[in-house]
Amino acid sequence: MQTPLFVQIMHLDKRLTACADLVYGRTVADIGTDHAYIPIALVESGRCGRAFASDIHHGPVERARRNVAEHGLSEKITVLCVPGLQSTEFADCDDIVIAGMGGEMIASILKEGRDRIRANARLILQPMTKPERLRAYLWEHGYRTTDERAVYEGERIYQVFAAEQTGRNTPYTRAEALIGKRQEGDSAYAALVQKTIRTLTARTDAKQGAGRDAADERELIAQLEELL
Ligand SMILES: C[S@@+](CC[C@H](N)C(=O)[O-])C[C@H]1O[C@@H](n2cnc3c(N)ncnc32)[C@H](O)[C@@H]1O
Structure with a gap:
């Protein structure tokens, strides 16, 4: 052409x-x-x-x-x-x-x-x-x-x-695999951790509300909170 x-x-x-x-x-x-x-x-x-x-x-x-x-x-x-x-x-x-x-x-x-x-x-x-x-x-x-x-x-x-x-x-950790490791001077990282926690918490609450076991998700949320 x-x-x-x-x-x-x-x-x-x-x-x-x-x-x-x-x-x-x-x-x-x-x-x-x-x-x-x-x-x-x-x-x-x-x-x-x-x-x-x-x-x-x-x-x-x-x-x-x-x-x-x-x-x-x-x-x-x-x-x-x-x-x-x-x-x-x-x-x-x-x-x-x-x-x-x-x-x-x-x-x-x-x-x-x-x-x-x-x-x-x-x-x-x-x-x-x-x-x-x-x-x-x-x-x-x-x-x-x-x-x-x-x-x-x-x-x-x-x-x-x-x-x-x-x-x-x-x-x-599982949390780091999900959103990456914290980097020096990365101000967007905390926002990403918080948004991921919110999304995962809503999903986990719904799962528990339906009577299903959500221990795995709760553990992941706890790991994410440690990254803040
Ligand atoms: C959703 S498009 C993404 C296009 C572009 N990379 C982007 O991010 O906008 C995914 C493309 O990957 C191609 N694809 C899927 N599996 C592939 C593979 N094993 N090797 C090469 N291309 C693949 C699909 O044909 C499709 O064109």
């Missing part, structure tokens, strides 16, 4: 902006890219010189190809149709973004593709559900997590964080 004469400039929403902001390297892969908004924004702004936009399904891959072409970036962004990290191209990437999928799915992509991830690659992760499963995988497989961000959009809070290999496992 020809480079269009009038390229659109990509604007990301808050969730995707938070992911893009954590990309530090020059070559990035976006796994499960769908629309390819993150690679387009990163290359268009000059933050990255090269990118891979990859998805398992043909529909998203076609959408990504069309968007990349419309932005005149087909020579700098390679669009791939592969499951997870199953391409040798990813071994050259400084940063790997996996956003908008469940935490268990992201963990399984990382586990299956572990041989394709460079030792010093940075992972930028945004689990939509079960963040605790993803952090548990990372902390039990030699990664440390950094740059925890809570992104507020309407009623929703999205968790975004980075991970780097250290070769050492990290001890953790």
Whole structure:
């Protein structure tokens, strides 16, 4: 396809902006890219010189190809149709973004593709559900997590964080797996802990009200309160 004469400039929403902001390297892969908004924004702004936009399904891959072409970036962004990290191209990437999928799915992509991830690659992760499963995988497989961000959009809070290999496992509590470890100078952390406690308390009260055992949830709430 020809480079269009009038390229659109990509604007990301808050969730995707938070992911893009954590990309530090020059070559990035976006796994499960769908629309390819993150690679387009990163290359268009000059933050990255090269990118891979990859998805398992043909529909998203076609959408990504069309968007990349419309932005005149087909020579700098390679669009791939592969499951997870199953391409040798990813071994050259400084940063790997996996956003908008469940935490268990992201963990399984990382586990299956572990041989394709460079030792010093940075992972930028945004689990939509079960963040605790993803952090548990990372902390039990030699990664440390950094740059925890809570992104507020309407009623929703999205968790975004980075991970780097250290070769050492990290001890953790269930509460930390759920919302991340406290970071120096993170003023949003307390708000996230409080909101999580409120949500969990409402769910736990409803469970107990229905006559079901909620000891597990109560223990998790107590752990969360210790983080305040
Ligand atoms: C909800 S979209 C998220 C799109 C984008 N990353 C975002 O955060 O807005 C999830 C995408 O992941 C893709 N996907 C699901 N499982 C995948 C896998 N194992 N490997 C690659 N892509 C996958 C889906 O086809 C879909 O396009």
